[in-house]
Amino acid sequence: KTFFTPISGGAPPSATKRPTKITVVGVGNVGMAIAQTILTQDLADELALIDAKEDKLRGEMLDLQHAAAFLPRTKIHASLDYAITANSDLCIVTAGARQNPGESRLNLLQRNVALFRHIVPPLAKYSPDCIIMVVSNPVDVLTYVAWKLSGFPANRVIGSGTNLDSSRFRFLIADHLDVNAQDVQAYIVGEHGDSSVALWSSISVGGVPVLSFLKRQQIAYEKETLENIHKEVVQSAYEVIRLKGYTSWAIGYSVASLARTLLRDQRRIHPVSVLAKGFYDIEGGEVFLSLPAQLGRNGVLGVANVHLNDEEAQQLRNSAKTILEKFVPPTW
Numbered sequence: 001k002t003f004f005t006p007i008s009g010g011a012p013p014s015a016t017k018r019p020t021k022i023t024v025v026g027v028g029n030v031g032m033a034i035a036q037t038i039l040t041q042d043l044a045d046e047l048a049l050i051d052a053k054e055d056k057l058r059g060e061m062l063d064l065q066h067a068a069a070f071l072p073r074t075k076i077h078a079s080l081d082y083a084i085t086a087n088s089d090l091c092i093v094t095a096g097a098r099q100n101p102g103e104s105r106l107n108l109l110q111r112n113v114a115l116f117r118h119i120v121p122p123l124a125k126y127s128p129d130c131i132i133m134v135v136s137n138p139v140d141v142l143t144y145v146a147w148k149l150s151g152f153p154a155n156r157v158i159g160s161g162t163n164l165d166s167s168r169f170r171f172l173i174a175d176h177l178d179v180n181a182q183d184v185q186a187y188i189v190g191e192h193g194d195s196s197v198a199l200w201s202s203i204s205v206g207g208v209p210v211l212s213f214l215k216r217q218q219i220a221y222e223k224e225t226l227e228n229i230h231k232e233v234v235q236s237a238y239e240v241i242r243l244k245g246y247t248s249w250a251i252g253y254s255v256a257s258l259a260r261t262l263l264r265d266q267r268r269i270h271p272v273s274v275l276a277k278g279f280y281d282i283e284g285g286e287v288f289l290s291l292p293a294q295l296g297r298n299g300v301l302g303v304a305n306v307h308l309n310d311e312e313a314q315q316l317r318n319s320a321k322t323i324l325e326k327f328v329p330p331t332w
């Protein structure tokens with residue numbers, strides 16, 4: 001006997017909507033922050049978790065499943081076998097080796113490129129129509145690596161890029177002006193991390209350009225105050241690492257915000273790592289950098305023509321040049 005007595009009804013609707021499915025590769029600090037935000041924000045019908053550590057993987061899956069009474073219904077799979085990722089709409093890659101003390105960024109990159117060779121091809125095989133989002137660091141170069149290894153068109157491969165940098169930037173500006181961070185429109189672009197580019201000329205608060213907002217509010221400021229806020233974006237990343245050893249919540253929420261825009265076809269503009277060649281006079285090779293990009297169900301729909309002053313445009317081109325010089329693409 002079934003638990004419920006069925007009520008006689010017609011055949012199920014013919015156009016049954018295919019379940020929305022997200023894969024998260026890497027169930028570490030970042031991957032699990034992303035996974036739990038996807039569940040609490042009801043962004044997927046199915047969630048597939050992949051990692052290299054089988055016990056950790058099963059433990060995290062069970063721990064999330066045990067929260068089912070408090071969450072929207074989401075089917076959670078976990079395995080070492082990539083077959084569970086089949087037909088994903090979005091694959092988020094947070095897997096990566098941690099930078100060892102004193103290890104160079106280049107060496108970390110080479111170790112993560114080696115991991116990506118085993119991670120990206122099966123994702124592309126099982127979900128040939130998905131969007132791949134890279135979070136692992138160095139995120140801009142690893143997004144390029146994922147693009148090459150996946151064989152996908154560039155519009156379906158993005159990196160979280162300076163989305164986290166920009167969210168910290170918005171928090172700091174909002175705190176400085178005592179306004180809600182959601183009313184602060186501010187972009188950090190270029191290379192994620194230490195050498196990002198703050199687009200001062202396009203910051204607005206409630207639609208008012210920040211520079212005239214400060215003048216109108218007679219808030220004393222000089223250029224260096226604004227530059228100090230940008231420096232604090234970088235310093236706060238190191239501060240969090242010093243205090244708790246890793247970062248998770250802000251990156252988790254920022255990636256979930258990107259997932260919502262992509263999967264719900266919101267067509268919002270986010271600073272994310274995209275194939276930047278040809279935009280803003282960036283030439284010299286195929287490089288992924290963060291630019292204000294319009295995102296929707298088909299990935300990157302376009303890059304916003306945000307006004308850059310000469311200094312910002314030059315800094316962006318320098319970012320591209322630095323990345324291209326640092327990383328010599330291997331033979332794929």
Ligand SMILES: NC(=O)c1ccc[n+]([C@@H]2O[C@H](COP(=O)([O-])OP(=O)(O)OC[C@H]3O[C@@H](n4cnc5c(N)ncnc54)[C@H](O)[C@@H]3O)[C@@H](O)[C@H]2O)c1
Pocket residue numbers: 025026027028029030031050051052053056094095096097098115118119135136137138139160161164165192246247251
């Ligand atoms: N882009 C950003 O803004 C941003 C912010 C924070 C962290 N990160 C990056 O995210 C990455 C993850 O950070 P974390 O704190 O979660 O690290 P972590 O060490 O806690 O988690 C990494 C996970 O990847 C798994 N893994 C390793 N090799 C794997 C493989 N071959 N296949 C599947 N899984 C594998 C590990 O088992 C581990 O569970 C790092 O590269 C970090 O720099 C990026």
Ligand SMILES: O=C1N[C@](c2ccsc2)(c2cccc(Nc3ccc(F)cc3)n2)CC(O)=C1Sc1ccccc1Cl
Pocket residue numbers: 098099105108137138139164165168192193194233234235237238240241245246247
């Ligand atoms: O919040 C973070 N945490 C990380 C982190 C998380 C777990 S271990 C290190 C972080 C924190 C501090 C420095 C740093 N440097 C770095 C190391 C290797 C790379 F490939 C890229 C960056 N990385 C990873 C990361 O990218 C961030 S954002 C970030 C980092 C540096 C400057 C500005 C920002 Cl907005």
